Amino acid sequence: MIKERLKGKTTPVKVGVTHGDFNGVSYEVMIKALMDSRLYELFTPVIYGLPRVVGFHRKHMHLSDFNYNVISNISKIAPKKLNIRSISDEEVKIEFGKSTRLAGDYAFQALETAVKDLKDKKIDILVTAPINKENIHSEKFAFQGHTEYLTQRFGAENSLMLMVSDNLKIGTVTNHIPISEVAGSITEELILTKLAILNDSLKKDFLIDMPKIAVLGLNPHAGDKGLIGTEDESIIHAAIIKAKKQGTLAFGPFPADGFFGSGNYTKYDAVLAMYHDQGLIPFKLMALDSGVNYTAGLPIVRTSPDHGTAYDIAGENVASPDSLKAAVYLGIDIFRNRQKWQAMHANPLSGH
Numbered sequence: 001m002i003k004e005r006l007k008g009k010t011t012p013v014k015v016g017v018t019h020g021d022f023n024g025v026s027y028e029v030m031i032k033a034l035m036d037s038r039l040y041e042l043f044t045p046v047i048y049g050l051p052r053v054v055g056f057h058r059k060h061m062h063l064s065d066f067n068y069n070v071i072s073n074i075s076k077i078a079p080k081k082l083n084i085r086s087i088s089d090e091e092v093k094i095e096f097g098k099s100t101r102l103a104g105d106y107a108f109q110a111l112e113t114a115v116k117d118l119k120d121k122k123i124d125i126l127v128t129a130p131i132n133k134e135n136i137h138s139e140k141f142a143f144q145g146h147t148e149y150l151t152q153r154f155g156a157e158n159s160l161m162l163m164v165s166d167n168l169k170i171g172t173v174t175n176h177i178p179i180s181e182v183a184g185s186i187t188e189e190l191i192l193t194k195l196a197i198l199n200d201s202l203k204k205d206f207l208i209d210m211p212k213i214a215v216l217g218l219n220p221h222a223g224d225k226g227l228i229g230t231e232d233e234s235i236i237h238a239a240i241i242k243a244k245k246q247g248t249l250a251f252g253p254f255p256a257d258g259f260f261g262s263g264n265y266t267k268y269d270a271v272l273a274m275y276h277d278q279g280l281i282p283f284k285l286m287a288l289d290s291g292v293n294y295t296a297g298l299p300i301v302r303t304s305p306d307h308g309t310a311y312d313i314a315g316e317n318v319a320s321p322d323s324l325k326a327a328v329y330l331g332i333d334i335f336r337n338r339q340k341w342q343a344m345h346a347n348p349l350s351g352h
Helices: 002-007 025-032 037-041 050-059 099-119 146-153 179-185 188-202 221-225 230-245 256-261 276-290 322-344
Strands: 013-018 045-048 070-071 083-086 125-128 159-166 169-172 212-216 249-254 270-273 292-296 302-305
Touching: 002 083, 013 083, 013 099, 013 169, 013 322, 025 050, 025 256, 025 322, 037 045, 045 050, 045 099, 045 322, 050 083, 070 169, 083 099, 099 125, 099 302, 125 322, 146 179, 146 302, 159 188, 159 230, 159 276, 188 212, 188 230, 188 270, 188 292, 212 230, 212 256, 221 230, 230 249, 230 276, 256 276, 270 276, 276 322, 292 322, 302 322
Parallel strands: 013 045, 013 125, 045 083, 070 083, 125 302, 169 270, 212 249, 212 270
Antiparallel strands: 159 169, 159 292, 292 302
């Protein structure tokens, strides 16, 4: 994987990684994913976190040859090295597997610092390690998660949570809301908005010229022509018809169980699910440790591993770094793809 990516390497991309909840597996997977110095030919990693916690994990994981560069300001970033952008030199108590307010506060501080640097173009992409949505929640972070926070911070009217693996891409119409609110939240307008974001992302971020998108139904059997709910016909199907008229190659609605069970998803470039678990359960079953959460529709590139804080295995040195590695690679690919797309669609006469 590393050799293949280095073959066509260009200027290293600056990748900012926020440390997430330090009582989970974030530091373990960040260190495992970023300690291979060969990677620094491809990108320059910057962990937004706590140097003392990095040092703690270095000892805890018995890494005598693990080196890094601590900086207090992003302008001091060192190329071809692992950089730790210090958000504090305070020594904190690590309580593996526990949700604490302190961990939430520092998770937010790292995120805010990285977002500022991203806005100032000091880093090129953002990779977010998992947070605990309960302990990070405050007056300053009154959001359901990273997706909603970043959507507001970068001034987007809407965005799309898009789960990405090598053979599957699944977006969701609704994100982190109670299941009791899903049906009432799904509107024709919202589906059209999400389809437009997904279609645009597939073209610009993944360089797919004419993407085919499968749309899942809401009810069992996609409503059975109104026998099991009317939303599939009156809202979802109607939105698909309008999307086609607008130039989006959307198809469905498909019953979710049969769609995945039959392997029908392989015929499409992406899938739009109606709610969180409808899309993420099959995705996580198929993506294993290689899945990535990507926020489509933003002016910046943000990815994240598809696992959570994993409190149950925190501190045991058994967590896989594969999802975080995939998040870094995908972020770099999308960043490069956007540059290629802009170059391909630039007006050759604009400078005359």
